[in-house]
Amino acid sequence: MDNAVAELEHDRDRLGRSSTAERVADILRDRIAEGFFTPGQRLSEEAIGAALGVSRNTLREAFRLLGHERLLEHRLNRGVFVRVLSAEDVADLYRVRRVIEGAAVRHSRDASSAAFAAIRDAVAEAERAAREDRWQDVGTANIRFHQNLAALNGSSRLDETMRQLLAELRLVFHVMDNPRAFHEPFVPRNRELLELLESGRVEEAGRALEVYLGDAEKLLVQAYTPRA
């Protein structure tokens, strides 16, 4: 019986998981990800508080949460705004990706088969969505691909960093007017990268990743600089 009780401890995390502020943050996070709130838009404490039926204090806690995820920007005495990423931000995000995903590739030698299965799933999902012209979903699957790739590092903190990073990148994706043109080319390249990893050609995969990220960054920066 002691064993059965001991197993319950795995579920302990789920107990603390529901304060109003966190649920509000979840809602706002989704709204930002889906583009309902656009970058640069100001989020009024009063308006949103009234709309969601929570007090200003609770809403402010939710804002604080999303601010630390860099999805919102908090300007003193001026309110919170949906983050606007600069070209420099994009460059920085890709510097981090090269570091984390590059290390993930090098860790692929001693990764579990379950970790590879997760990556394979994401690739398959992207291919399926691409066949069915669901380009928004292709983008989501691509993001999952890179999230699972980064997970090869085996570090929960790097997973968290990666999740935040990809959430930030999603802010930029919404600026792209043509989602297909941006996401489509990377579907076969994800497949390619996966096969290099599974066949153990680590150095080759590392070089492919560098080119991959370089191309993706270039596309994003080009979509940004025109207005400068």
Added chain:
Amino acid sequence: MDNAVAELEHDRDRLGRSSTAERVADILRDRIAEGFFTPGQRLSEEAIGAALGVSRNTLREAFRLLGHERLLEHRLNRGVFVRVLSAEDVADLYRVRRVIEGAAVRHSRDASSAAFAAIRDAVAEAERAAREDRWQDVGTANIRFHQNLAALNGSSRLDETMRQLLAELRLVFHVMDNPRAFHEPFVPRNRELLELLESGRVEEAGRALEVYLGDAEKLLVQAYTPRA
């Protein structure tokens, strides 16, 4: 004159730097770093609010800030506690360090001389503090050494990640009963690592770093497991 004005922009960050919640967070962060609050200790909203003369709402915002830095742990309806790191946490922190600092070493080829100067400063400061038996300061200087080493990546986001990581590690340092035994051996090794970098022997530096981090992690884990 334009140059003088341009230089002022570096201080711009500090302007927005003054909400009460953030200042409270700064105070608590320092207190935690110096060991005034010990891991596992509960921080009462009422007691601390009264002591600092701020309202509960403001204090709770400060708690949120530190919670996202993983210095405090927030348990629903039970309050906030100074974070207690497990052996698994230590292992995870060192996984991240290997990734970030390892990448930093590889970036050292095209790093500015100013970046190297910052590292050299930290090494010199550690040596000075060691000569004067200020072992707490040696630890602080060692942390600065690694912070500046990570800065070779040239990414503000990785800098931020590294700052949080090192703040978490400081939580563990306070568990060590003999700070000298833990910090002293690494002072000459920092010097060694710096010289490898400055002479361009990157691969060698990478291997030295791996050993370095492996040794440091082992020391910490040993200090942890006895009580298990």
Added chain:
DNA sequence: ACATAAGGATCGTTGAACAATTCGACAAGG
């Protein structure tokens, strides 16, 4: 056209209040 001042809107912070939850103590029952 420009600087200045007034006004309105919004944020930052406080203090109080009440509901919800936790925790320890103590009594009842097996």
Added chain:
DNA sequence: CCTTGTCGAATTGTTCAACGATCCTTATGT
């Protein structure tokens, strides 16, 4: 003796109303 149910104190979660501080806009005067 151990377990279980219940109560009450203490603490947190959340809301609300209020006031000063700050920013933005607009009107005013030169």
